Amino acid sequence: MGQSSSTEQLSPELREVRALAASTGALPALEKAFSLLSDPNTNSIPLNSLQKCFDLTFENQISEQTGVQKELPVLLSHLGSAIVDLFFLADENGVSWIEFLRGYVKCCGRTVASTSFNNLFRVFSTTFSKAGLPVKLQFESYEDDCKTSGSLLPGDVLLLLRICWILLSDSRKLKLNLHKSRGDCSLPDMSHLVLSAIESCSEGGHELDYWDCIVSDLDIQLPAAKIHLWALKTVPNLADCFVQFVHARLCCSGTHEEKLEPSCSSAHENSPTAIFNTNLLISSRAWAISLSQRSPIYEEIMKICFPSNADDINENLLYRSSLHGKGLNRFWSNVEGYKGPLLMLIAAHEADGNTRKWIIGALTHQGFENREMFYGTSGSLYAISPVFHVFSSSGKEKSFVYSHVHPTGRYEAHPKPVGIAFGGSMGNERIFMDEDFARVTVRHHAVDKTYQHGSLFPNQGFLPLEASVLEVEVWGLGGKTPKEVQASYKKREEIFSQQRRNVDLKTFGNWEDSPEKMMMDMMSDPNAVRREDR
Template identity: 55%
Template sequence: MGASTSSEQSVPIEQREAENLAASTGALSTLQKCFSILADPHSGAIPSDSLQQCFRLSYENPVTGATAIPDSFPAVLDHLGPCIADLFFVSEKGGVSWIELVRGYNRCCARKPLSMSVTTLLRVFTATVKKAGLNCNLEFETGDDDCKITGWLMPVDVVMLLWMCWGMNWFSKEGRNLCVPDVKHIVLSAIESCAEGDSGVNVWEWEFSGEEVQLPVGKFLTWVLKTVPSLPGCFSEFVYAVLKHSASQEPGVECLTSSAAGTSSAADTSSTVECSSTLLSPGIAWAISLTLTGPLGEEISRACFPTDANEINNDLLYRSHLHGRGLNRFWSNVQGYQGPLLVLIAATSEDGSANKRNWIIGALTHQGFENRDLFYGSSGCLYALSPVFHAYPPAGKERNFVYSHLHPTGKVYEAKPKPVGIGFGGSMGNERIYVDEDFSKVTIRHHAADKTYQSGSLFPEQGFLPVDALITEVEIWGLGGRGAKDVQDSYKDREQLFTEQRRKVDLKTFANWEDSPEKMLMDMISNPNAIRREDR
C-alpha cells in the first residue's frame, strides 16, 4: 500500500521533476502529443532541423502604416525561430530527446519571477540580432535566467525588440500576414525613463532612425517591470502556441504556422485599416494590453490582432465623430453596459509659444458608468497614450476612480449643484481629468491633486497649472466581452419597451370623472376636514 509502481521507479528523478513542472502549467499532454508526432521512430528523438523548422516564422514582406521598417528587421524574424530552438532545446546525438523537450519548454514557459522572464527575453533578442549579423551591446555573465546583464540598448534596439515581440504575438494569435504597428510612443516612454541626463529628444517630432541615446540595461529592466510587465509573456505564449500547433498536426505534415501565415486576404487588410482608423490603433491597443493580464488583457488584444472588423466595431460603444458630442449622446450609448470600459480622449492644447500640440490620454474602468453625484469605482488605470506612453495604476490612497453625473431629471432645485460631466481621480471640482457636458473641453490637472492614481504627466510638458484643451475625439470601448454587450442590448430593449408603454394613453380611464385629479381637488376644496381613506 502506498508503494510506487515499477514504471514510476524506472523514471529518473530529474525527468519526473521536469514533467511535474510542465504539468503544473497544463502543457504536459500537449508536449507528449508534440513529441509523438515530431520524434523520429528510429532514434526516439526529434531531429534538430525539424524543431527549428517548427519555430521558424514564415511571412510575406512586413508592412506598417507609420514608421519605416529597417532592412535588418526581416533578418531578425528569420533567425528568431532557430535561435529559440538552439538556446533552450538541447540537442544530443540523435536529436532532442523527450526530457530535453520538457526541459526546454520549462525554460521558456514555466512560472518564474518576472525579472527572470525579462532576462530570458533579452537573451533571445541578443542571440537573434547577433545571428542576424547586427550589433548588440548586451552581455550576460552566465547562461542562467537570473544572471547579471551589462551594457545598454539604443532606441533602434528597443524598436526591434518590440517588433520582435509583436511578431511572436501575431503568429501566436493570428498566423497571418505580418503588419507591424507604430511603437514610437512606447520607445519614447523607455527613453524618458531610462536615458541618463537630458536626452535632448523632441517627443513631438521624434524619429528613431539615427538617434544615439544609450539606455542602460538596468534601467531598461526596471522600465519593463513597471510599464509593460506583460512583454515577456509574448515569448512564452509563442513557444506554447508553436508546440500546441505541432501537436495538432498529422504525422508527416509540416508543423509550422506557415500554412496560415503566408497568405493575406482582402478581409484581413480591410479589418486592419478599419481598426486603425479609430483612436484605438493596434499600437495603442497593444501598449495597453502589455500593462494588463488575464481576460482583460485578452479582450483589449482583440483590437491589436483584428480578425473581423464587424466584431471589433461591436466593442466600440461610443465615438463622438459618429454618435454626436455631448453627455446625453454619450449616455445613450453606454448606459446599461456593466463591464470594463476603456475611455480614449484626443485633444489639442497650446504650449507657451502658441504651438498646437495633439495628444491622446485614456482611462480604464473596471465597471460601467453610473449617474452619481459622488465618485465611485473599485479599480482603474490612467494612461498617457500619445506621443509618449505611460501607465498610472491605482496608488492605494483614495478610491475616487470615476465620476459621471448628468443633469437631474425634472426641475429639482439644488443649492450647490454638482458638476455635470465625467471625471477621473482627484476630488470634486478638482479632478485629475474632467470632461465637460458638451464634450468640447477636457481639463487636466497636476497629479499632486490626485491620490487615487499614481503620479506622472498625462502629456509631455504638462506643468503644474491646470490645462484646458479642446477635444477632437472621444471613444468608449467595451471590454466585457460578448456577455456584457448582450446584457446592454437587453437593457436597451427593455427601456425602449417602457418608453413605448408610457407614450400610450388609456382613453377610458382618462374620460372617467370619478378617477380624475380634478374631481379629487374639488372634493378637497369643498370639505377639507373630511377624513378620506385611500382605496386599496
C-alpha cells in the same frame, strides 16, 4: 518514443521535469509533438527539425512605406536557431525527450517576471549575434537569476517590440487555427512605447519633439538594467509574447498535421488592421494597454489588437463621439446599463491654438453610474499618445470615477458638477470633461492620491490645462455577459418609455369629473368648498 522507456520513467530527473511540464497543462500536446518531430531510429528530434518549428519569414517583400527596419527579416531568419541553442541541449542524435521537456519548461514554465524578461533579452541578443549585427547587451551568467548589462539604442528597442508583436500575432493565429489563411501581420506604429522607454531610461537631458521625431534614428544610449525595470513596470506582459510563441509552436505542431509555416505579410489596404486605424484605439495602442493588464481584461483587448475580420473590429465599441454625437446625454444613452470594465479614450489639443493632438485614457473595472460623488474600486489612467505611460491605483484613495448627469425634475440649491472625471477631488479633479464633451481639464498629479504620479502628456506642467476635445471613445471589455445585460436593460427601458407615451385618452373624456380639474379648482379658490357647505 523516448518517454516510453521504463528506465527513463524511473529516473527522478525525468519525473521532476515531467511534473513541471504537466503543471503548465501542455504535457499531452508535448508528447504528441515529440512523436511527430523525433526520428524513430534515434528517438530524438534533429536540430534542424526543431529549429524549423520556430522559423519565421516574411511572405511578401516589405515596402518602404511600412517603415520596417531592414534588420528585421534578417533577425527573424535566425530566431529559430537562437531559441534552440539557448534552451534545448542536444547530443549527437539531436534533442532527447527529457531535454525537449526541459527546454520547454525553461521557456514556458512558471517563473517570476524578471526571469521571463531575461529569457527574452537573451533570445534577442543571441539572434543579433547570429545575424552578425551589433548589440550592446551582456549577461553575467545564463542562469535564471542572470543580470543584464550594457545598453540599447531606441532602434534596438523598436526591433525588440516588433519581434514581440510578430511572435504574439503568430501564436494567436496558431491557437485559433488560422495558420492556413496567412493573415495580416502588419507592423503598427510603436513609437509611443519607444518614447516611453526613452523618457524612463535615458540618463542625459534630451529635448525631443515627441510628435515628429523618428525613434529609429535617435542616438540615445538606454541602460539595459533600466530597460528591464521599465518593462517590468510599464509592459509586464511583454515577455509573455515569447512564452506564448514557444508554447504555440510546439504544442500546435502536435495538433495540426500541416507544416507550420505562418509568416508575416505586408499590410493590405482592405485588411482589418487598416480599417481599424480609423479608431482612436488602433491596434498598437490597444496592444500597449494589454501589455499592462494581467486580468481577464487582457484577452478582450487582445481581440481588439488582432481582429479576425472587419466585421468584428467594432464589436466592443460602445460609444464614439463622431459617430453617436458629442455630449453627456448621447454618451449616456450608449453606455448606461453596461456593468463591466470600460476603457475611455479622449483625444484633445490645447485650446491656445496648439494643434498637436494627445490622447489620454482611463480604464475602470465597473460601469458608469449617475452619482454625485466619486466611486469605484479599481482602475488605471493612461498617457497613450504621443508617449505611453501607465498610472495604476496608488491604494491611498478611491476617487476612481465620477460621472454625473443633469438631474430631472429636481431643484438643487448647490448642484454638483455635470460631466465625467477621474482622480482628485470634487472641483479639483485630475481629469474632468464637461457635459458637452467640448473641453477637458487636466491637472497635475499632486491633486490626486488615487492614481500614481506622472504626466498625462508631454510638458504638462504644474498648472491646470484646458484643452479642446476632438474625439471620445468608450470600449466595453467585459465580454458577452455585460453586453447581454445592457441589451436587456435597454429593451426594458424602451418598453417603459413606450408605456409612458401610450396615454389612454378615454381617461380624459370627462373633464368636469376629472381629479385634475378638482385640484385646479381648489388651488384657484380655496374657499369654494366652504361656501358650498353653507
